[in-house]
Amino acid sequence: MARIGKKPSVRLRKARIRHFLLTTGLNRLSRGWLYRRHHAEGVEIVEQEIIAAGWPKAFDGLRIGHISDIHVGDLMSADRAIEIVEQLAAAEPDMVCNTGDLVDLYWPGVEPVAEAIAAIKAPLGNFFVLGNHDELDSGEDVDRIVSAAGTTVLHDDVALITRGEDRLRVGGIGWSRTPAQCRQRIDTTIGDERVDLLLSHNPKAFDHAAAKNIPLTLSGHTHGGQIARRNKPDANLAVAYRRSAGLYEHGDCRLYVTVGAGSLFPIRWNVPAEIAILTVRCGD
Ligand SMILES: [Fe+2]
Numbered sequence: 001m002a003r004i005g006k007k008p009s010v011r012l013r014k015a016r017i018r019h020f021l022l023t024t025g026l027n028r029l030s031r032g033w034l035y036r037r038h039h040a041e042g043v044e045i046v047e048q049e050i051i052a053a054g055w056p057k058a059f060d061g062l063r064i065g066h067i068s069d070i071h072v073g074d075l076m077s078a079d080r081a082i083e084i085v086e087q088l089a090a091a092e093p094d095m096v097c098n099t100g101d102l103v104d105l106y107w108p109g110v111e112p113v114a115e116a117i118a119a120i121k122a123p124l125g126n127f128f129v130l131g132n133h134d135e136l137d138s139g140e141d142v143d144r145i146v147s148a149a150g151t152t153v154l155h156d157d158v159a160l161i162t163r164g165e166d167r168l169r170v171g172g173i174g175w176s177r178t179p180a181q182c183r184q185r186i187d188t189t190i191g192d193e194r195v196d197l198l199l200s201h202n203p204k205a206f207d208h209a210a211a212k213n214i215p216l217t218l219s220g221h222t223h224g225g226q227i228a229r230r231n232k233p234d235a236n237l238a239v240a241y242r243r244s245a246g247l248y249e250h251g252d253c254r255l256y257v258t259v260g261a262g263s264l265f266p267i268r269w270n271v272p273a274e275i276a277i278l279t280v281r282c283g284d
Contacts, residue, residue: 068220100131
C-alpha cells in the first residue's frame with residue numbers, strides 16, 4: 001500500500017521496482033498462477049538442536065522459537081501471518097526471537113501481526129530486531145508498533161533475563177549491511193559485556209560475534225536464496241552470503257540462519273518457508 005504525502009526514500013523506490021519486477025509483474029505474466037501456488041504452500045516447523053560451548057548451564061535445553069522475514073505485504077496477508085504466528089505459539093517455545101523483516105515494503109496494517117506475536121506466552125520473553133525491509137518505509141514506526149504490542153525491541157541493546165539467581169544476556173543490533181557495520185554495532189552495543197545470545201538480521205554479524213565469544217547468534221535475511229539445489233541448502237541464490245541457511249560453527253560459537261517464514265518473490269524451490277524451534281544445549 002503506497003502512502004500519500006510522504007516522499008519515499010531511494011531505497012524504498014528501488015525496492016518497489018524490484019517488487020514490481022520479481023513479484024507483482026511476474027505474477028501478472030503468470031495470470032495469477034504464481035501467487036495461487038505460493039499461497040498454497042505451508043510453513044514448516046523445523047526442530048534443531050544446537051550445542052554451544054559457553055552457553056549458560058542454567059539455560060541448558062532452552063527452546064527458542066526463531067521466526068524471521070515474515071514480510072507482511074502482497075505475498076503475506078496479515079491474516080496468513082497470524083496463522084503462522086499461531087503455529088509458532090503452538091510449539092510453546094520458552095522464548096521468541098524474531099530477527100526482522102516483519103514487513104515487506106510498508107508498515108500500515110502490520111499491527112495485528114505484531115499483537116499476535118507479542119501474545120505468544122513465552123516465559124522468558126519475546127524479542128525483535130529490525131531488518132532492512134522494516135526500515136524501507138519507517139523503522140521508527142515498526143519499532144513503535146512492535147514495542148507497543150509488548151515485544152522487546154533490541155535496537156543496539158542488551159536485555160537481561162533472570163530466572164532465580166541465573167542470568168541470560170540477549171543482545172540485538174539494528175540493521176547493518178556490511179561486516180564492518182555489524183562489527184561497529186556489536187562493539188557499541190555490548191562493549192566488554194558478556195552476551196550469551198545475539199540477534200542480528202544480517203548473518204554477516206557472525207564473524208565478529210564469534211570474535212567476541214558470543215555462544216549463539218540468530219539471523220535471517222537471506223531467505224536461503226529461496227531457490228536451492230535439492231538437498232544442498234547452501235547451494236542457493238543468496239550468493240553474497242557465506243552462511244545463508246541453517247546451522248554454522250566458528251570455533252565454539254554457533255550461528256543459526258533461518259530461511260524465513262515469508263518471501264521476497266513468489267517462488268520457493270527446495271527452500272520451504274520455516275519457523276525454527278532451537279533447543280540450545282550447553283556444550284561444556
Ligand atoms: Fe527478508
